[in-house]
Amino acid sequence: MTRLEELSARIDAKQAHIGVIGLGYVGLPLAIEFGKAGMKVTGFDLDEQKVRAIEKDTSYIEDVPSEDVAAARAAGLFDATTDFTKLSSCDVINVCVPTPLTKTKDPDVSHIVRALEEIRMRIHAGQLVILGSTTYPGTTHDLFVPMLEGTGLKVGTDFSVAFAPERIDPANKDFGVREVPKVVGGETPICTELATKIFSHVFADVVPVTSTQSAEMVKLLENTFRAINIGLANEVALMCDRLELDVWEVIEAAATKPYGFMKFLPGPGLGGHCIPVDPTYLAWKMKSLNFPARFIELATEINSSMPRHVTEKINDVLNEDRIAVNGSKILLLGVAYKSNVSDVRESPALDIMRLLAHRGAEIQYSDPHVRELDLDGTSLKSIDLTDDALSSADLTVVITQHAGIDYDRVVAKSHRVFDTRNATKGVKDGREKIRKL
Numbered sequence: 001m002t003r004l005e006e007l008s009a010r011i012d013a014k015q016a017h018i019g020v021i022g023l024g025y026v027g028l029p030l031a032i033e034f035g036k037a038g039m040k041v042t043g044f045d046l047d048e049q050k051v052r053a054i055e056k057d058t059s060y061i062e063d064v065p066s067e068d069v070a071a072a073r074a075a076g077l078f079d080a081t082t083d084f085t086k087l088s089s090c091d092v093i094n095v096c097v098p099t100p101l102t103k104t105k106d107p108d109v110s111h112i113v114r115a116l117e118e119i120r121m122r123i124h125a126g127q128l129v130i131l132g133s134t135t136y137p138g139t140t141h142d143l144f145v146p147m148l149e150g151t152g153l154k155v156g157t158d159f160s161v162a163f164a165p166e167r168i169d170p171a172n173k174d175f176g177v178r179e180v181p182k183v184v185g186g187e188t189p190i191c192t193e194l195a196t197k198i199f200s201h202v203f204a205d206v207v208p209v210t211s212t213q214s215a216e217m218v219k220l221l222e223n224t225f226r227a228i229n230i231g232l233a234n235e236v237a238l239m240c241d242r243l244e245l246d247v248w249e250v251i252e253a254a255a256t257k258p259y260g261f262m263k264f265l266p267g268p269g270l271g272g273h274c275i276p277v278d279p280t281y282l283a284w285k286m287k288s289l290n291f292p293a294r295f296i297e298l299a300t301e302i303n304s305s306m307p308r309h310v311t312e313k314i315n316d317v318l319n320e321d322r323i324a325v326n327g328s329k330i331l332l333l334g335v336a337y338k339s340n341v342s343d344v345r346e347s348p349a350l351d352i353m354r355l356l357a358h359r360g361a362e363i364q365y366s367d368p369h370v371r372e373l374d375l376d377g378t379s380l381k382s383i384d385l386t387d388d389a390l391s392s393a394d395l396t397v398v399i400t401q402h403a404g405i406d407y408d409r410v411v412a413k414s415h416r417v418f419d420t421r422n423a424t425k426g427v428k429d430g431r432e433k434i435r436k437l
């Protein structure tokens, strides 16, 4: 039996020891799912606070209940560490580290490289390494594999490598980790086969593709599709603004067509670690092949112009009341990048706050999911959404539509409301106070 056949047998028997590098929004839920499937998991993170939290049976990810962490640990199926020497004892290593952009908006794969260096120091025959971080096509083949083969071991013979994009949607109650099919692409057929087997223990459906590049491109297509369609919805919002039409009414009516139309909504701009970032990874790669990714460039331009458009609209709304932005009191409702999450990465709220602060506005925010916020070195704290907080602001601006907010009260108590999400659509009284994107 070869070492990879031995691994295959251990996976079948659920005796493979799983490693997860990066215990964030993606890595922690994945680790917990492997534990639920009865497999032993070790999580690795550079962040000691995360490791300490897990040691105290505490989850810091909203979609993962602390009881799940406690149950996996009590069963002896989950531990977390900053000690990467323990990678040697893992049979399967999942890499779930961040893939942000640099200041100049180029892919920053330094976290992948750092994780890879830790693996390279410990890799041995019979291991399967799976990259789950979103990245440009070719990362696994051109970066990952050569670094690991630099040890003298051969992919497909001694060890396996696959790319399996993470498709988790934080706060989505309809589709949890297990329900979203897992796409896998291996460097060689045996790599695809092993990765398919391991994920079949956790995911209801696994979708193999023929290469790591293809699997990388699947993820970029999905997120580029969203970014471009949101870009279209945002441009339609800008058109409707110029035409003095209600974009929400137009989109909702169009969405009644039972075929050939898919609803995407406009908003204050894109946020999160995926949709604003991932298409740029693809555009960057295509640029290196002298191929301009025109749809991506256009959508990026439109989507990133939305915070400025929102600021202009705020200016107009205040102007109706003969109030200057400079010195005005503005209350933002929601700063997270989307509903019911605490994640503020790339949130358009941050840009809107910067633009308003630059124009001299006095800004406060209220977000039940984001207690504190660091805005370019200044710490801001969420305020309670009291009647007094609403009535003392010149303008209330809805940026994120979290569940549990009483918009009837928001409108009743606010001087005026600017709504970038159509969150106030069900409000009956006081509609004359509302202005929408």
Ligand SMILES: NC(=O)c1ccc[n+]([C@@H]2O[C@H](COP(=O)([O-])OP(=O)(O)OC[C@H]3O[C@@H](n4cnc5c(N)ncnc54)[C@H](O)[C@@H]3O)[C@@H](O)[C@H]2O)c1
Pocket (backbone or CB within 6 Å): 021, 022, 023, 024, 025, 026, 027, 044, 045, 046, 047, 050, 096, 097, 098, 099, 111, 112, 114, 115, 132, 133, 134, 135, 166, 167, 168, 169, 170, 273, 274
């Ligand atoms: N957040 C999402 O909704 C989502 C969805 C699908 C895919 N993704 C992709 O998954 C990847 C991870 O995203 P995330 O949102 O989980 O990020 P995250 O920032 O929440 O978590 C990443 C974790 O990795 C740790 N880390 C960084 N470098 C490390 C290293 N060298 N070794 C060990 N740990 C390290 C960080 O401390 C952090 O805890 C990204 O490529 C992202 O694009 C994210």
